[in-house]
Amino acid sequence: MAEARITKDVFGSLPDGRDVERVTLRGADGFEARIITYGAALQALLVPDAQGAVDDVVLGHDDLLSYLKLRKYFGATVGRYANRIAKARFSLDGQDLRLDANNGAHALHGGPDGFDRKLWQIVATEDGAQPSVTMLYVSPDGEANYPGRLDVRVTYQLTGPMELAVSFSARTTRTTVVNLTNHSFFNLDGLTAGTGILDHCLTVEADHYLAIDETAIPLEGPPQSVAGTPFDFREAHPVGARIRADDAQIKCGRGYDHNFCLRDGTGVRPAARLESPRSGRVMELLTDQPGLQVYSGNYLDATVSGKGRVYRQSDAICLEPQVWPDSPNRPDFPSPRLGPDDVYKHETVYRFSTTGASA
Template sequence: MTTPILRENFGLLPHGPVVERVRLLGAGGFEASVITYGAALQALHVPDAHGVLADVVLGHDDAAGYGRTRDFYGVTVGRVANRIAGAAFDLDGARFTVEANDGANMLHGGFNGFDRALWTIEAVDEDPVPAVTLRHISPDGAGGFPGTLDARVTYSLSGLGELTIAFSAMSDRPTVVNLTNHAFFNLDGVETGGDILGHHLTLAAERFLATDSAAIPLPGPPRTVDGTPFDFRAGALIGARIRDDDEQLRFGRGYDHNYCLEPTDTPRLAARVRAARSGRVMELLTDQPGVQFYSGNVIDGAAQGKFGRLHRQSDAFCLEPQAWPDAPNRPDFPSARLDPGATYRHVSIYRFSTL
């Protein structure tokens, strides 16, 4: 009987450490590969409507590729995903300054976020389903954030054609936490090329966060999607309105916005994407209050990815379940606060099928 989990050496980072890869093997060739650098989803093999397998996430062929360039392919993002305006926030009367790595703002944890950490493999399980749990301890003051944060992420093949990513974290001081996975998807397969503008997207959100030119949410409540290029409730091609003359699309050079979801304690359907050419369908279920939809606007072909490809604008899309951007500075947003004795939890499910 073939083991449902394989562990292997994935190579060396440019500065020396060895990176491990864990391959979770499911039925019908469905397979997820996770590496210890950035606790990243390195590959995801999914059958198309004819049963032909293809890798549907951008990434690199070895550890050195991930070490050479910071492109966030499939990584675990933290401590705080997305942006913190002015790279600072107040917590219990104290001012905390974090790293400004996106102009005046912090993006995806600063210069050395969780995507640049070498996580440890805490557990590999075959029963009841193939799963791997990785752990990273971020010390008090790392990147300017308060508290020692003990973070874990578990990847599991939780069902037929289903990948669950579950995050948890605890802190010894009040802090802020917003973890997510940053997979870049192309449901036609990344090896064959082609953009994702013809993918059909449905997003179960009535509101989105409009931003300024630096991608910081504007003051005031979320905007309705009614009558805008941001309305995907009934489904639309990603590229159908991406070039409309809309200020928000100009600011982001496409879609790069948080969609506001209804509150829930358990994962519910947030988005559905289907690719007509391959027949692959992906559903995203999450318990998070928002999902950042990014249409791959600034992928610039600067670094070679898997299969010798140079990926460019709109070659992939991201759906990043998370708290709302700049939540530490916005008391009107769902809170990203974590106190000692409490546990941060985030569960997202990626369910694949065919047309």
Template structure:
């Protein structure tokens, strides 16, 4: 359609013959967000640089076969519970729930077959001033052993010339837990640039972070102050400036793989800022979630190829994942992930881009 800000096509096919669709949302100039229905994945995010050029800034694959072959969470919507639950076990209203463990002794990102491996349905397309696509998924009671049916509704919307908004809602038919996030891997120099993110400058508006044990479960202690540690990003600092310091927490995470504690109270606020030195791209992340997982791509090991056929290696990208804190079902001192039938789970995150000469 002439003048349309939305395009839809077929991205691939599942082995059972179901079609995976791709929806392209366009902002100003060449800004584009490309979303696929498999895993509600943000497959590409095309953003201008300081010279007026455009690059895709999220890791992933050019073809669907790559997403199907390897579960690496590139751009995926993860749930029912993002991040980790210790030993895959928690108590809910006096009953013990045992989840499959898929990350050492723990449950990670929804288990063996989480939301990132599901085919979502297109619930609506808005080709207006702010182009958007809504995707839906119904997780049945007992899926991955989670209690209750969960109806999830997710909307990607271009809310500014170079701004992408992600809104998620979920409702359950009985008490359950829910914690969703987007797992995009960002490199603001470009997904195929071949450059590390270690010289990206990161700012995180957080005074505290969660220290972890060697399996990445938060330690049984209050959040630690970032002051005086390699985890202090209150002022813009290159990601790699302190990543190789001799610090036990950096050893446990093999770099940064930690949750920063945010004072949000359900209100959208600026949380993080990422700046790339060569392209001049800047990404501001706003969220209403109580935590932000900062993951410096420590487990990317060069065993798979991504876009452009390039091998994906350690520190090729950084994840900034807003969500409820890890292992919160087992920690009454943490923000609660419990969702009752009369409640609505809500998550709102905004990715706002600009470019500036450095």
């Protein structure tokens, strides 16, 4: 009998006694994804390096209490609206909607109690060559002041020997706005290496990015060209090569914390490539979303630790496929609108491989 490619255990219990489950999906050569029902989060992602040594490449915790104590979005499914909505308000069909601010005056990642802090329900698992788990969260009408009951599903599936696909879908009972993403913090050196990501080489399939103000809200006007700026990753550059540049936008983000406007295309297409010269691990990111938020871990400040290390600035990088930030207030941006006759869909693929390592 073939060995199971999917297993399930209890990761911990919430203060109200409900169990948080963990599902493990196993691929080839030690490739493994572990997902917990708290926040439908990617708790661990084990990937072999160029020498075949397997290590975890995402920040997070080994225990539930640490996730509950300090909210850092490690590996989480974020929503109802990922990224920022300016002044925690927007208009929809003539109705002014006020949200709960949690990022200065703005709403970030669904507000103070977003999807990353909810207990999701496992509704399906599949074993076999492409093991998967599907989780469900039902957001009530009016939760966090968003209109419409939203039924959200996220599926994690190993779609190749070293490939993880994350698929979201959602339906609403009333017209609303939706923007979901996975918020994993990646370090392709592996967490046991104790190194950061400034030497990771990044490529982004974008000719433009959104300039921001000092509170990380996109400025008025069209997207800015990346040409001649520290945001030009059309060819591979180390993340840290220009992160200390005397550039107004780098100063606003304290590094990179910007939306890259991905080139137009249909379906799932290449969006970014990240490579560690130390480990030889390569991650290609493919998505059907119009934007990619690149965040270089600027606010990791050694106040939180996990998996045997203290997390410091630029210890990891987030590559978050999504609709552009503040789109509910920007008719010139891709629309996050979802009606009761529509289905929200979002698919992202993380494809891993290796190349020769220098050390």
